[in-house]
Amino acid sequence: MARDLDHALKHVPLRAPAPLYERPQPPKGVFTSQRGFMRALGLVAVLLVAVLPFMDASRYTMSIATSALIYVMLCMGLNVVVGYAGLLDLGYIAFFAVGAYVSGIFTTVLGWPMWAALIATIVACITAGIIIGAPTLRLRSDYLAIVTLGFGEIIRITANNLKITGGPSGIHGIPTWSFGPWSFDDGFSLLGIDFPERVVFYYFVAAVVIVVGVIGAGRLAKGRLGRAWKAVRDDEDAAEAMGINTYIAKISAYIIGAVWAGMAGQLMATHLSAISPNSFQFLYSALILMAVVLGGMGSTPGVIIGALFVSLAPELLRDFAEWRYLIFGVLLVVVMLFRPSGLWPATAVLPWLRRNRPTPPAFTEATAVPASVMESVDGTPTPDPHEGDRA
Amino acid sequence: MMQLIWNGLIVGSFYALVALGYSMVYGIIKLLNFAHGDIYMLGAFVGFFTLSAFGISNETSIPLLLVVLLLSMVTTGLIGVGIERIAYRPLRRSPRLAVLITAIGVSFTLEYGVRQIFGPNPEAFPIRLESSGFDVLGMRVTASQIVLVVIAAVLMLVLAHIVERTRQGRAMRAIALDPTGAQLMGVNVDRVIAMVFFIGSALAGAAGVMAGAYYGSIDFLMGFIIGLKAFTAAVIGGIGNLYGAMLGGVLLGMLESFGSAWFGGEWRDVFAFGFLILFLTLKPTGLLGARVVERM
Numbered sequence: 001m002a003r004d005l006d007h008a009l010k011h012v013p014l015r016a017p018a019p020l021y022e023r024p025q026p027p028k029g030v031f032t033s034q035r036g037f038m039r040a041l042g043l044v045a046v047l048l049v050a051v052l053p054f055m056d057a058s059r060y061t062m063s064i065a066t067s068a069l070i071y072v073m074l075c076m077g078l079n080v081v082v083g084y085a086g087l088l089d090l091g092y093i094a095f096f097a098v099g100a101y102v103s104g105i106f107t108t109v110l111g112w113p114m115w116a117a118l119i120a121t122i123v124a125c126i127t128a129g130i131i132i133g134a135p136t137l138r139l140r141s142d143y144l145a146i147v148t149l150g151f152g153e154i155i156r157i158t159a160n161n162l163k164i165t166g167g168p169s170g171i172h173g174i175p176t177w178s179f180g181p182w183s184f185d186d187g188f189s190l191l192g193i194d195f196p197e198r199v200v201f202y203y204f205v206a207a208v209v210i211v212v213g214v215i216g217a218g219r220l221a222k223g224r225l226g227r228a229w230k231a232v233r234d235d236e237d238a239a240e241a242m243g244i245n246t247y248i249a250k251i252s253a254y255i256i257g258a259v260w261a262g263m264a265g266q267l268m269a270t271h272l273s274a275i276s277p278n279s280f281q282f283l284y285s286a287l288i289l290m291a292v293v294l295g296g297m298g299s300t301p302g303v304i305i306g307a308l309f310v311s312l313a314p315e316l317l318r319d320f321a322e323w324r325y326l327i328f329g330v331l332l333v334v335v336m337l338f339r340p341s342g343l344w345p346a347t348a349v350l351p352w353l354r355r356n357r358p359t360p361p362a363f364t365e366a367t368a369v370p371a372s373v374m375e376s377v378d379g380t381p382t383p384d385p386h387e388g389d390r391a
Numbered sequence: 392m393m394q395l396i397w398n399g400l401i402v403g404s405f406y407a408l409v410a411l412g413y414s415m416v417y418g419i420i421k422l423l424n425f426a427h428g429d430i431y432m433l434g435a436f437v438g439f440f441t442l443s444a445f446g447i448s449n450e451t452s453i454p455l456l457l458v459v460l461l462l463s464m465v466t467t468g469l470i471g472v473g474i475e476r477i478a479y480r481p482l483r484r485s486p487r488l489a490v491l492i493t494a495i496g497v498s499f500t501l502e503y504g505v506r507q508i509f510g511p512n513p514e515a516f517p518i519r520l521e522s523s524g525f526d527v528l529g530m531r532v533t534a535s536q537i538v539l540v541v542i543a544a545v546l547m548l549v550l551a552h553i554v555e556r557t558r559q560g561r562a563m564r565a566i567a568l569d570p571t572g573a574q575l576m577g578v579n580v581d582r583v584i585a586m587v588f589f590i591g592s593a594l595a596g597a598a599g600v601m602a603g604a605y606y607g608s609i610d611f612l613m614g615f616i617i618g619l620k621a622f623t624a625a626v627i628g629g630i631g632n633l634y635g636a637m638l639g640g641v642l643l644g645m646l647e648s649f650g651s652a653w654f655g656g657e658w659r660d661v662f663a664f665g666f667l668i669l670f671l672t673l674k675p676t677g678l679l680g681a682r683v684v685e686r687m
Contacts, residue, residue, distance in 0.1 A: 086488060088488055088491050088492070090495070135668070136671065136672065138672075139672075141487050141488065142422075142423040143671055145491055146423060146622050147667065150619060150664035153619065153661075157657070157661050158661060161658065161661075282615065289492070289495065290496075293492055325506075326499075329496050329498070329499025329501075329504075330496070331496075332493070332495065332496030332499065333477075333497055333500065336482065336489050336492050336493040336496065340485065340489050
């Protein structure tokens with residue numbers, strides 16, 4: 001009998017019960033759905049990035065724009081670690097340094113082309129992520145913060161002291177991307193428009209890598225792994241009880257953060273063609289963290305806004321250049337005190353899409369049971385059952 | 392050899408003083424106070440400011456040092472209480488990440504606030520300790536070094552007395568064990584936490600003045616590395632444990648002293664942080680720390 005049932009259950013295809021009522025299709029329009037709006041916004045942002053060199057291709061603008069894009073990449077990477085997985089990494093710039101130095105050394109000392117160095121960079125960053133993550137991710141969050149801080153300092157001091165990294169003066173003359181005999185330095189012309197080397201780099205590497213990086217990180221967060229990260233962030237014990245391998249989830253967040261930072265480091269090495277240990281101080285780890293926190297941890301648009309703010313603030317607020325770190329510090333405290341989810345929170349809903357919940361009817365004399373009815377039951381006045389509520 | 396031990400002891404006593412504040416705050420509210428290293432820096436700058444205001448420079452008098460020390464301790468203690476009140480108390484029930492980020496913000500604010508006031512360049516500390524000394528047991532010892540070590544030891548003894556023998560100390564230990572339980576027993580939790588911040592910050596301020604007098608120059612970023620080192624010391628000794636922080640500080644001073652003698656001075660910090668990572672992964676409770684249950 002039981003076996004028959006077993007057999008039957010095994011071979012009868014299981015189907016979900018038919019829905020009790022037809023659900024309306026969720027709206028898909030640009031202004032009627034959150035998703036549609038975010039996609040449109042993303043498209044506009046990508047278009048702006050693509051059109052920028054046609055509006056202003058001066059060396060200054062291109063340089064600032066490329067730096068800002070690199071910041072966006074870094075912040076998206078840190079957002080995976082801090083925003084999604086909830087691991088405070090204070091030495092994040094170390095992975096940036098690993099990326100920059102590995103690509104710098106492979107192209108200048110070993111003479112590899114940049115695309116080959118990119119592969120080496122990614123491998124090195126994955127390795128670095130595992131080396132740092134494996135022993136430390138079992139620690140509690142605040143220990144992790146200080147260990148990563150120590151690790152960041154170790155990387156910087158090591159780069160400062162070793163010969164192969166060029167010591168305090170760093171590495172110079174890092175070549176740009178090249179394929180065979182042609183390199184970005186040559187530039188090229190298409191349809192009668194001349195593309196100088198900085199614009200080519202901006203287009204074909206920085207912008208593309210960052211757009212892919214932003215979309216990739218955002219989509220990772222929506223998948224199975226991303227949900228595991230968020231579960232670990234919200235309650236590690238509960239996540240573990242639900243069958244999530246929290247260790248794997250954390251270390252994968254760490255590795256992905258490391259790869260993002262490594263690619264950003266590679267871009268920066270190519271962009272500036274020179275790197276030195278001073279670019280990898282704790283200050284920059286803190287700045288990236290600030291960008292993520294100010295924008296909104298775990299929120300892609302928020303983090304992009306934060307990254308642009310932090311990277312462009314010194315350019316826009318030249319008069320306040322001296323004051324900006326102080327302002328950032330105060331802002332960090334103020335944001336944490338009054339708006340801990342940031343400028344554009346991850347759970348933000350567009351204001352015009354906010355569903356108006358029906359409010360429960362307020363208690364009025366009209367809805368209360370008249371005292372006379374109560375009295376008529378047993379002749380004695382009963383205490384108003386809602387008296388406590390009204391008080 | 393003996394010289395290395397002696398040097399290690401001096402640096403170690405600075406570390407121990409700063410580590411005590413870290414350890415106390417961590418023990419009582421489980422907060423990693425990133426701004427603690429900057430309180431040390433503030434201590435040095437308060438001393439600098441006071442002495443400069445009176446037009447004193449290149450002084451070598453030790454009583455003057457003691458007066459400045461006391462003044463700095465009170466000032467930094469009050470600043471510590473203020474920071475706790477403004478930045479940490481409202482977040483006491485928030486997730487840990489939020490408080491940690493706030494602490495970084497406070498640290499930044501202090502560092503760059505001092506930079507705006509005193510400028511980015513290192514300043515010469517007005518009290519210099521004389522460097523003439525005598526040889527004992529094959530090591531070169533100066534009178535001022537002895538004074539520094541003695542001050543550090545006295546401060547630690549006073550602290551140990553407060554925590555272990557007084558009513559306030561008992562309240563601190565009660566809160567460290569169980570804040571809710573302590574509150575139910577009538578302990579004024581907010582006031583005791585403020586007091587812990589006062590004591591911890593005062594010790595860090597004292598260390599700052601002493602370091603200023605010992606090294607002779609101060610700058611607005613001097614607290615960053617020592618904050619990290621003091622945390623290492625607290626972890627080595629077992630965070631939350633007072634004697635552990637003292638032991639860890641002295642031990643770290645020695646380790647660094649020997650490490651830089653063997654591997655070269657430029658690797659000193661790498662050596663110290665390597666120890667931090669090693670300790671945290673192999674023995675996170677430190678040498679004297681009690682085994683704590685993390686899950687609840």
